[in-house]
Amino acid sequence: MDKYILEIQNISKRYGGNVILKDISLNVREGDTVVIIGPSGTGKSTLLRCINLLTRIDTGKILLDGKDITTKNVSEDEVRQHVGMVFQNFLLFNHLTALDNVMIGLTKVRKMPANQAKEKAMQELRRVGLADRASHYPGQLSGGQQQRVAIARALAMDPRVMLFDEPTSALDPELIGEVLEVMRKLAEEGMTMLCVTHEMGFAREVADRIIFMEHGVIVEEGPPAELFYRPKFERTREFLWKITELYGKHKDEEKPGDTST
Amino acid sequence: MSEWFTLFSNSLPEFWKGTLITLLLTSTGLGIGFLLGIPAAVIRIYGSKYLRWLAIGYIELFRGTPALVQLFVIYYGLPDMGITLDRIPAAIIALGLNSGAYQAEYFRSAIQAIGHDQMMAARAIGMSRIKAIWNIILPQAMRLVIPAWSNEPVSLLKTTAIAFLIAVPDLMTKAKMVATRTYDPIGAYLAVAVIYLILVVILTAILEYISRKSRIPGFDLEIEAQRST
Numbered sequence: 001m002d003k004y005i006l007e008i009q010n011i012s013k014r015y016g017g018n019v020i021l022k023d024i025s026l027n028v029r030e031g032d033t034v035v036i037i038g039p040s041g042t043g044k045s046t047l048l049r050c051i052n053l054l055t056r057i058d059t060g061k062i063l064l065d066g067k068d069i070t071t072k073n074v075s076e077d078e079v080r081q082h083v084g085m086v087f088q089n090f091l092l093f094n095h096l097t098a099l100d101n102v103m104i105g106l107t108k109v110r111k112m113p114a115n116q117a118k119e120k121a122m123q124e125l126r127r128v129g130l131a132d133r134a135s136h137y138p139g140q141l142s143g144g145q146q147q148r149v150a151i152a153r154a155l156a157m158d159p160r161v162m163l164f165d166e167p168t169s170a171l172d173p174e175l176i177g178e179v180l181e182v183m184r185k186l187a188e189e190g191m192t193m194l195c196v197t198h199e200m201g202f203a204r205e206v207a208d209r210i211i212f213m214e215h216g217v218i219v220e221e222g223p224p225a226e227l228f229y230r231p232k233f234e235r236t237r238e239f240l241w242k243i244t245e246l247y248g249k250h251k252d253e254e255k256p257g258d259t260s261t
Numbered sequence: 262m263s264e265w266f267t268l269f270s271n272s273l274p275e276f277w278k279g280t281l282i283t284l285l286l287t288s289t290g291l292g293i294g295f296l297l298g299i300p301a302a303v304i305r306i307y308g309s310k311y312l313r314w315l316a317i318g319y320i321e322l323f324r325g326t327p328a329l330v331q332l333f334v335i336y337y338g339l340p341d342m343g344i345t346l347d348r349i350p351a352a353i354i355a356l357g358l359n360s361g362a363y364q365a366e367y368f369r370s371a372i373q374a375i376g377h378d379q380m381m382a383a384r385a386i387g388m389s390r391i392k393a394i395w396n397i398i399l400p401q402a403m404r405l406v407i408p409a410w411s412n413e414p415v416s417l418l419k420t421t422a423i424a425f426l427i428a429v430p431d432l433m434t435k436a437k438m439v440a441t442r443t444y445d446p447i448g449a450y451l452a453v454a455v456i457y458l459i460l461v462v463i464l465t466a467i468l469e470y471i472s473r474k475s476r477i478p479g480f481d482l483e484i485e486a487q488r489s490t
């Protein structure tokens with residue numbers, strides 16, 4: 001129960017002369033939902049990309065289930081099967097149906113027989129409420145549905161950790177809810193999740209911990225209640241105030257009958 | 262006019278043989294070009310530094326020199342290096358190498374249009390680069406490339422006429438023979454022009470059909486939308 005599933009130890013990352021992540025450390029327990037917030041360009045996406053090795057860190061190390069995944073002799077492809085990633089713009093495979101999108105990792109990466117893979121893929125689509133859209137192509141699905149398929153695609157690999165990089169910020173307001181609902185359910189089922197999101201309602205209700213990042217460092221972290229109501233730093237308070245204002249407004253717009261802009 | 266029809270129908274067996282050779286040159290050249298073009302494009306984009314230079318060298322060499330020069334080098338030049346080829350194989354190899362360079366560029370632009378993101382998504386579920394290229398990038402690129410690539414069979418069909426200059430008995434060579442026999446060069450060349458035109462029309466119709474069949478529901482819409490913004 002108290003075992004860390006993910007241990008990020010003093011990692012740094014620079015692009016050219018710009019230091020993007022500065023000596024970041026973060027431990028995540030099994031079943032935890034961690035929400036990462038922070039201004040644009042702060043390195044939130046970079047942090048997630050380092051965790052599933054889409055980006056290589058410069059110093060420090062990352063342990064998954066106690067095993068260092070950042071040493072040279074570790075197979076990236078192997079690690080990525082255990083770390084699911086959901087992108088802001090879904091990135092479904094355009095030439096494949098929803099079912100095939102979810103299946104392809106099972107058949108081509110895990111070498112699962114087709115009928116078994118299909119069964120598992122259908123199960124994952126059911127999990128995100130899209131079994132009836134199995135034969136649709138991405139271009140025939142709404143943004144919210146596409147993102148749910150993308151979640152199913154990641155889940156099919158039975159990941160130890162799921163990473164979400166602003167999964168709802170490319171969506172029309174009326175489609176955000178269905179994606180958050182799936183994520184909320186996952187959290188309840190005990191999935192370990194790291195979510196970069198500015199959906200503060202979700203963060204407040206679902207997160208075990210919120211991390212506030214700025215300029216490549218973790219400024220402050222703590223349970224939602226603590227960060228929201230008793231932030232230690234003025235910067236945290238300012239930022240939270242700003243995004244609740246920003247995102248709170250569009251929440252109001254969702255109210256039926258409200259025509260104000 | 263009726264004289265011309267007489268010439269045409271009298272020479273039909275000859276033209277037919279020539280047409281078969283022309284189609285043979287076109288299809289094999291296209292096939293070889295396809296098999297060369299895809300790896301050349303993939304290597305040019307994803308290859309290591311030296312392999313990439315190799316691909317660029319091949320593509321630019323064959324796109325940057327006249328097809329006729331390439332044919333002559335292969336047919337007349339290679340024997341000096343101890344490689345002697347018959348006329349038809351020489352023509353096929355020259356056309357294949359030439360077409361491969363052009364096809365590589367069509368594939369390259371399609372692959373680049375598919376973009377980094379699809380590769381990243383494939384890598385994120387644990388696919389290796391090779392698997393991602395094979396299962397994710399190429400299937401999409403192959404569909405995307407069709408409209409642009411459709412120029413290639415037609416253009417190659419017309420380019421095969423250069424085989425005449427090493428006396429391959431293709432349509433063009435037959436035209437020359439008919440012209441000599443009938444003393445009616447205008448009639449003879451007009452006749453093959455008509456035949457080339459018919460072949461192009463048929464080829465275009467086939468390509469059109471393939472392009473329609475291979476459409477991904479909702480996908481082309483998306484690409485258009487991306488371009489218009």
Ligand SMILES: Nc1ncnc2c1ncn2[C@@H]1O[C@H](COP(=O)(O)OP(=O)(O)OP(=O)(O)O)[C@@H](O)[C@H]1O
Nearest residue numbers: 015016020038039040041042043044045046047166
């Ligand atoms: N491949 C790259 N090469 C160079 N610089 C990069 C690269 N990727 C990201 N950066 C830079 O790193 C910084 C952090 O980027 P990152 O995408 O991690 O920020 P973010 O916190 O996710 O921002 P946002 O909220 O806008 O998504 C940015 O200044 C960005 O320009």
Ligand SMILES: [Mg+2]
Nearest residue numbers: 044045046165
């Ligand atoms: Mg980001």
